[in-house]
Amino acid sequence: MFTTLHPLTYLEQSASVPYFLIDLRGKRAFQTNGIAGSVHMPYHTIPDHLDKIPVNRPVLLLCDNGDMSAAARNFIMGYARRTNVMSLESGLDGFYKVSKRQKAG
Numbered sequence: 844m845f846t847t848l849h850p851l852t853y854l855e856q857s858a859s860v861p862y863f864l865i866d867l868r869g870k871r872a873f874q875t876n877g878i879a880g881s882v883h884m885p886y887h888t889i890p891d892h893l894d895k896i897p898v899n900r901p902v903l904l905l906c907d908n909g910d911m912s913a914a915a916r917n918f919i920m921g922y923a924r925r926t927n928v929m930s931l932e933s934g935l936d937g938f939y940k941v942s943k944r945q946k947a948g
Contacts (some may be wrong), residue, residue: 846916848903848929850938854945862903865896867911868935876935878905886911893923902928909934 853862864881866873873883884892886906890906896902896919904912912930919928931938 845879846920846929847909847932849932850941851945853938854942855905861900863897863900864903864905866905867915868906872907876939878935878938883906886915889915889918890922891904891921896923896925896928898925898927900927902934904928904930905935906931907934908936 853944856862864878865884866877866881867884867886867889868877870883873881877883882895883893902919902925904911904915906915909930911930912934914926916930919925933940
């Protein structure tokens with residue numbers, strides 16, 4: 844399984860794949876420009892909330908540029924031995940650029 848997901852792939856699959864979206868950013872960033880349906884779970888709280896991360900569906904971690912989500916993915920995959928966790932490549936910055944191009948095209 845790939846451990847990163849390109850924003851375009853997410854946009855193409857989001858209607859048919861039941862991704863569980865976790866936004867790792869701070870509360871203000873989550874409230875102002877998060878993806879609808881995502882769950883707010885700040886990065887520093889991940890170790891305390893592993894039991895809230897599903898094991899039976901793909902989990903997509905979100906942050907601004909992909910760095911924090913990649914670190915969280917590595918922790919979850921290593922510590923909790925989860926194989927269903929991915930990081931959004933280029934983060935939400937990349938997602939919004941791709942979705943803006945999709946709308947314009």
